[in-house]
Amino acid sequence: MATILAIETSCDETAVAIVKNRQVYSSIIASQIPIHQQYGGVVPEVASRQHVETINHGIAQAFQQAGLNWSEIDGIAATCAPGLVGALLVGISAAKTLAILHQKPFLGVHHLEGHIYASYLSSPDLQPPFLCLLVSGGHTSLIYVKDCGVYETLGETRDDAAGEAFDKVARLLKLGYPGGPVIDKLAKSGNPHAFPLPEGKISLPNGGFHPYDSSFSGLKTAVLRLTQRLEQEGQYPLPVNDLAASFQDTVAKALTKRAVNCALDYGLNTIAVGGGVAANSGLRKHLQEAAALHNLQVMFPPMKFCTDNAAMIGCAAADHLNRGHVSSLSLGVRSRLPL
Ligand code: KG4
Numbered sequence: 001m002a003t004i005l006a007i008e009t010s011c012d013e014t015a016v017a018i019v020k021n022r023q024v025y026s027s028i029i030a031s032q033i034p035i036h037q038q039y040g041g042v043v044p045e046v047a048s049r050q051h052v053e054t055i056n057h058g059i060a061q062a063f064q065q066a067g068l069n070w071s072e073i074d075g076i077a078a079t080c081a082p083g084l085v086g087a088l089l090v091g092i093s094a095a096k097t098l099a100i101l102h103q104k105p106f107l108g109v110h111h112l113e114g115h116i117y118a119s120y121l122s123s124p125d126l127q128p129p130f131l132c133l134l135v136s137g138g139h140t141s142l143i144y145v146k147d148c149g150v151y152e153t154l155g156e157t158r159d160d161a162a163g164e165a166f167d168k169v170a171r172l173l174k175l176g177y178p179g180g181p182v183i184d185k186l187a188k189s190g191n192p193h194a195f196p197l198p199e200g201k202i203s204l205p206n207g208g209f210h211p212y213d214s215s216f217s218g219l220k221t222a223v224l225r226l227t228q229r230l231e232q233e234g235q236y237p238l239p240v241n242d243l244a245a246s247f248q249d250t251v252a253k254a255l256t257k258r259a260v261n262c263a264l265d266y267g268l269n270t271i272a273v274g275g276g277v278a279a280n281s282g283l284r285k286h287l288q289e290a291a292a293l294h295n296l297q298v299m300f301p302p303m304k305f306c307t308d309n310a311a312m313i314g315c316a317a318a319d320h321l322n323r324g325h326v327s328s329l330s331l332g333v334r335s336r337l338p339l
C-alpha cells in the first residue's frame with residue numbers, strides 16, 4: 001500500500017496530491033487559466049514561470065490537507081511526458097530534489113497513464129481490461145487498458161484533439177478560452193440539427209475508413225466557412241447557440257461511434273472516459289445512450305479527476321511502486337512520448 005506525493009505540471013495547472021493507492025488524501029490544483037485567458041490560450045513560458053512560483057506552496061498545502069508528514073510518504077512522483085517541456089521540468093525537478101532530500105524513490109509518470117488512473121480514483125473496484133476514451137486538450141485516444149503499464153492505443157486523432165477543436169471553434173466564434181465549457185453551456189439552448197457539419201474520417205487505402213481514428217481539423221474549418229457565409233448573408237448576431245450545439249453534437253457522435261465500436265470489437269464491456277472533454281454534456285448523453293443500447297458500462301469520473309490533477313498521477317505511481325517499479329533520477333522530460 002504505497003503513499004505517494006505526486007506533482008503534475010504538464011500544462012496550465014500546478015497540481016500536487018497525496019494518494020494512498022486509490023485513496024486521495026489531498027489534491028491541490030492551482031489553475032493558471034485566468035492568466036492565460038488574456039492571451040487566448042496557454043503561453044508555455046508564462047506557464048513554466050507560474051509553476052515555479054506556485055509549486056512550493058502547493059506541496060505545503062498538500063501535506064497540510066492530508067495531515068501527513070514526510071515519514072509517511074513512500075515515493076515521490078511527477079509527470080515526465082508528454083507536455084510543455086519547460087512546465088514538465090519544474091515538476092520533475094521538484095520531485096527529484098525532494099526524492100534525494102528525503103531519500104525516497106522517484107517515479108516519472110506518463111500523463112496519459114495518469115488520465116487512465118483517474119477512473120480508479122472514483123471507482124476503486126474497477127479492474128482491467130477496459131477501454132479508456134481519453135479526450136482532452138492535447139489528446140483523443142482509445143486505449144485498451146490490459147494491466148498496470150500494459151496499454152495498447154487503438155485509436156487516435158490524426159490532427160486536432162477533441163478539446164483543441166472546442167477551444168479553436170470557441171476562439172473563431174469569439175467566445176474566449178477555454179472553449180469547451182462555454183460551447184457546452186451555449187449548446188444547451190441551441191439546436192444540434194440546425195447546421196449539418198461533416199464528421200472527419202480517416203480514409204484507408206482499401207477505400208474504407210479507419211474505425212477508431214478521428215480528425216477534427218476539417219470540422220473546425222467547416223464551422224469557420226459556415227460562420228463566414230452567415231456573416232456574408234448579414235446574419236447578425238451569429239446564431240452561436242445553434243452553431244455550438246451543431247458542432248458539439250458532431251464531435252460527441254463521432255467520439256461515441258468510435259468508442260462503442262472499439263469496445264464491441266475488442267470484447268470490452270467497460271468504457272472509462274477521461275480528460276477535460278469528459279465533462280461535455282453532449283458526449284455524456286450520446287455515449288450513455290449508445291452504451292445502454294449495447295449493454296456496455298460507461299464511467300465518467302467526477303470533473304475534479306477528469307481535468308488535469310496530481311491525484312491521478314499519484315494513483316498510477318502507487319500501482320507501479322507496489323510492483324517494485326521506480327524511475328532513475330536521470331529520467332528526463334519529453335514533449336511527446338507514446339504511451
Ligand atoms: O484534461 P484537460 O484539463 O487538459 C489537457 O490535458 O488537455 O482538458 C482541457 C480541455 C480543454 O480543451 C477544454 O476546452 C476541454 O478540456 N473541456 C471541455 C469541457 N470542459 C473542458 N470540452 C467540452 N466540453 C466541456 N464541458
Ligand code: ZN
Nearest residue numbers: 115136307308
Ligand atoms: Zn491532461
